[in-house]
Amino acid sequence: MGKVKAFRLPEEISGLLEKTAKKTNRTETFYVVEALKNYFSEYYDYQVAKDRFEDSTDEIISSKEMRERLGL
Numbered sequence: 478m479g480k481v482k483a484f485r486l487p488e489e490i491s492g493l494l495e496k497t498a499k500k501t502n503r504t505e506t507f508y509v510v511e512a513l514k515n516y517f518s519e520y521y522d523y524q525v526a527k528d529r530f531e532d533s534t535d536e537i538i539s540s541k542e543m544r545e546r547l548g549l
Contacts, residue, residue, distance in 0.1 A: 494508055494509070
């Protein structure tokens with residue numbers, strides 16, 4: 478079992494969360510956990526891309542060259 482966290486949600490988001498949970502017979506916790514998993518996955522992918530973009534030693538190639546290298 479995980480840790481209990483308490484936080485405030487804006488009324489609009491709270492209402493959407495409650496409505497969606499009821500409509501789908503899932504818990505609000507399910508949707509909060511899924512939303513956070515998706516957020517953190519995207520956030521860390523973004524950070525990797527940003528770090529690579531800012532790395533002056535990293536090779537930058539065109540999309541055309543990338544497709545050629547991949548044989549597409």
